[in-house]
Amino acid sequence: MAKHTQILTLIFTFITSIILPITQQELVTESSIHDLLKSKGLPVGLFPKEVESFTLYDTGLLEVFLRGPCLTKFDTMAFYESTIRANLTYGSLTGVEGLSQEELFLWLPVKDIIVDDPKSGLILFDIGLAHKQLSLSLFEDPPDCKSEDMLNLKKRSRKEIGFDAQM
Secondary structure, three states: OHHHHHHHHHHHHHHHHHHHHHHHHHHHHHOOHHHHHHHOOOOHHHOOOOEEEEEEOOOOEEEEEEOOOEEEEOOOEEEEEEEEEEEEEOOEEEEEEEEEEEEOOEEEEOOEEEOOOHHHOEEEEEOOOOEEEEEHHHHOOOOOOEOHHHHHHHHOOHHHHOOOOOO
16 A cells, blocks of 8 residues: 555656646746736836737747737837747846837847846847937836837828828
8 A cells, every 4th residue: 555655646746747847837928028027127118018928938038929010119119020039037138039229210129128237227228239228217117009000100191191190
């Protein structure tokens, strides 16, 4: 009987060791992206409200999926593709793909987003040619992001759409 109990304990331990990591990964993907950012020392407003889902891999790779490409504004215009990828560590998103910012009439890809010292109230955006320090207060709340329909509207001339159409 004792041998039977040991075998059952061994089987239970084995099954638990397989199922528990899967359950923990599912819990991570079920929480909101904004909660995840906060837990990693980043402001919740880095991604728009329109996030459909996200996946955080064991390697730290974060994939964020939106309903579609969209446009929003922080200090300047920002464009999110349908999928944004980055390596997530505490206080930073590095190797960002799928996010661009408008600077002097040019769209530049955001490469890294870093909060070195939260007490400073600043966040650093690496846009390749330069580093921008912005106030963390710009990212306190997830922004609304205008969909592709709005992007198409923005491409039309002001005369075609009237002067009242604004973002």
